[in-house]
Structure formats: C-alpha cells, structure tokens
Amino acid sequence: MKAVLSKQIGGPETLELGELPSPEAKPGHAVIDVKACGVNFPDVLIIEDKYQFKPQRPFSPGGEVAGIVTAVGEGVTNVQVGDRVLGNTGWGGMAEEIALPAAKLVKVPEKMPWDEAAAFIMTYGTSHYALKRRGHLKPGHTLLVLGAAGGVGLAAVELGKAMGARVIAACSTQEKVDLAKKHGADEGVVYGRGPFDRDGQKQLAELFKTACGPKGADVIYDAVGGDYAEPAFRTIAWEGRYLVIGFAAGDIPRLPLNLPLLKGADIVGVFWGAFTNNEPANYRADVEELLELYSQGKIRPHVSETFPLDKAADAITHLASRKAMGKVVVTID
Numbered sequence: 001m002k003a004v005l006s007k008q009i010g011g012p013e014t015l016e017l018g019e020l021p022s023p024e025a026k027p028g029h030a031v032i033d034v035k036a037c038g039v040n041f042p043d044v045l046i047i048e049d050k051y052q053f054k055p056q057r058p059f060s061p062g063g064e065v066a067g068i069v070t071a072v073g074e075g076v077t078n079v080q081v082g083d084r085v086l087g088n089t090g091w092g093g094m095a096e097e098i099a100l101p102a103a104k105l106v107k108v109p110e111k112m113p114w115d116e117a118a119a120f121i122m123t124y125g126t127s128h129y130a131l132k133r134r135g136h137l138k139p140g141h142t143l144l145v146l147g148a149a150g151g152v153g154l155a156a157v158e159l160g161k162a163m164g165a166r167v168i169a170a171c172s173t174q175e176k177v178d179l180a181k182k183h184g185a186d187e188g189v190v191y192g193r194g195p196f197d198r199d200g201q202k203q204l205a206e207l208f209k210t211a212c213g214p215k216g217a218d219v220i221y222d223a224v225g226g227d228y229a230e231p232a233f234r235t236i237a238w239e240g241r242y243l244v245i246g247f248a249a250g251d252i253p254r255l256p257l258n259l260p261l262l263k264g265a266d267i268v269g270v271f272w273g274a275f276t277n278n279e280p281a282n283y284r285a286d287v288e289e290l291l292e293l294y295s296q297g298k299i300r301p302h303v304s305e306t307f308p309l310d311k312a313a314d315a316i317t318h319l320a321s322r323k324a325m326g327k328v329v330v331t332i333d
Helices: 041-046 114-118 121-134 151-162 174-182 198-212 226-233 258-263 272-278 280-295 309-320
Strands: 002-005 016-019 029-039 064-072 084-088 097-101 105-107 142-146 166-171 187-190 217-222 236-244 266-269 303-308 327-331
Touching: 002 309, 016 309, 029 084, 029 114, 029 121, 029 309, 041 309, 064 097, 064 114, 084 114, 084 121, 105 280, 114 303, 114 327, 121 151, 121 217, 121 236, 121 272, 121 280, 142 151, 142 198, 142 226, 151 166, 151 174, 151 217, 166 174, 166 198, 174 187, 187 198, 198 226, 217 226, 226 236, 226 258, 236 258, 272 280, 303 309, 309 327
Parallel strands: 142 166, 142 217, 166 187, 217 236, 236 266, 303 327
Antiparallel strands: 002 016, 029 064, 029 097, 029 327, 064 084, 084 105
8 A cells, every 4th residue: 555654754855655565454443445634733743753652664644534444353343344434543644544443433424525524533632622621611711722723723713612712813824813713713813923032922922911801811722832832821811721732833832830820820731642542431422522513513624725645745844834724634545
C-alpha cells in the first residue's frame, strides 16, 4: 500500500511517498480502507520529534482517519466489514490502509462526507473535552478563544455557542474573525503577529479586556501559546479556567504564578489523547454527544482545503504556515 513516510527528523519537505505492507487485523483490531485523513498541528510536531509521542521510523503522520472497515480481528464486536467509521490514530493515517484497535472506531452517519468525517474527531473531541470536562463551561459564561479560526478553535467556537456561552473569537486577521463569527462567535478581536515586547503585551491585554468586558473571561481556550498567553491570562475572571490546548505560536509560555493567585484562577491542561485512553467510557459518551450535535446541525467541520495523498507534505506545510482556516484534509483515492 502507498503511505506518506517520515524517515528522518525534519519538516514536511522530508516526507516521502513510499510503500508499506498492508496491515493485518490482529485480535481486537480492524483494518480500515482509508478515504480521508485530517491534518492537525501534532502532525507538524511529530515529524520534527517535538510531540509527546515519538514513533519509530519510518512512520506515517496523520492522527485521524475516516474510511471503510475491510477486515476485523478476533473478538471485535462493535464494528463489522463494510461499516463507515472514523478513528483517532495518533499517527499512521496518511496511508491507503491502517489497522486500529476496534475500540477507537466510531460508526459515522451514511450522509456524513468523508472529508468531514476525517476532520471531526480530534478537533471537536479536544474542544468538547476542554470546555465540558476541564473548563466546566456553563450557559452565560464568557469564553475567549485564541486561534479561533483554526481547526480546534472553530470547534471551540461552535461548541461554546451550543453550550450557551458568550464567545469572543481572537484571530490574527479580520478574515479569520469573520469566519469565526459565521460559526457562532458573538464578537471578535484581531491581534497582531508576535513576538511582543512588554508594551506590546500590555496593549494586547487591553485589547482582550475590552472585548471580554469588565468581568473578564470565565474560560480562556488557548491553542496559540507564546507571547499571547500572559496577555490573555490577564483577562481572566475571578476563579476562571485557563485551558492549555497547544502552542501554535511555537513557544511554550511562562506565566507569572502571581496571576492565578490574584484571580483565584486555574491553569488547566488539556490532553485529549490521554483522556481517550484513560477514560474510554467517557470518551465514547462524548463522541455520541458530538455526533448528536452534528445531526442537529449545531456543529460541522469547516474543511477549507483538501490535498491528495501525494501532496500530503504540502498539506502539512500549509497548516504550519498558520494561514489555514478550519480544517485541512488529505484525501486517499
């Protein structure tokens, strides 16, 4: 089978289209004929050995897939051959076939397009877990979303509205703010490109405070990090929750710990991948809730670009540029 392979540490330019043996359905596993693979920021990091997991090379990036079950191993009862499914993989998704633990597979509606199915589970799963289980977002809360036009950001905007919050979308361009508003954001703010000096960070904090209002943000969803983190945290409400999602800006921020002390606020880590492994029952309940929201039309992935398998490196490059809006998907014919 064809697969996009990382054989050495480096950026997307180091990826190669090669051949791997077709996988077999071991006990508890199922083989998927992959139709589409979602591209996410961890794909940028994992090929550079900067992610939490470092798979043995050669490996294929791609952390979420959608496709058709072609074989099942001994003991598998939740899916059968011919089922349309999606699954989170960690890596290995940019290939024509993949074998996954059957417990990680979720049946998808017949009318759900392959690109939307492949763009669904990581972004909405991450944001749902963040807002519901880690951020305890409630109706009437103010939610500030940094990077609101990206994959996880747009998912957070949609879910925040579905959960009854007032959503403030913070983005790097007005075009991105406009997209976030189309997906339910109540207000938007455009921030400049970092890095920022101290005066620049103070100005950014004032920008966030003006948008959120005098009470501040009950929940801050930060998928950007870098120099944006401290100005955003200075916007937090009393006993607010600051959700650490990721670091698209490239740098892991350092927050002065007097800030959470003075606000009685929580800095909350969001590691959805570990949650899916450690709490499988809660994970499956969350997926069912998300699919119900999808069927109701309250959430829907915004797939902005698709790339064929032999252009997967271009897809990752585009995502890494921070110019992508919504989701980027690699399609497999």
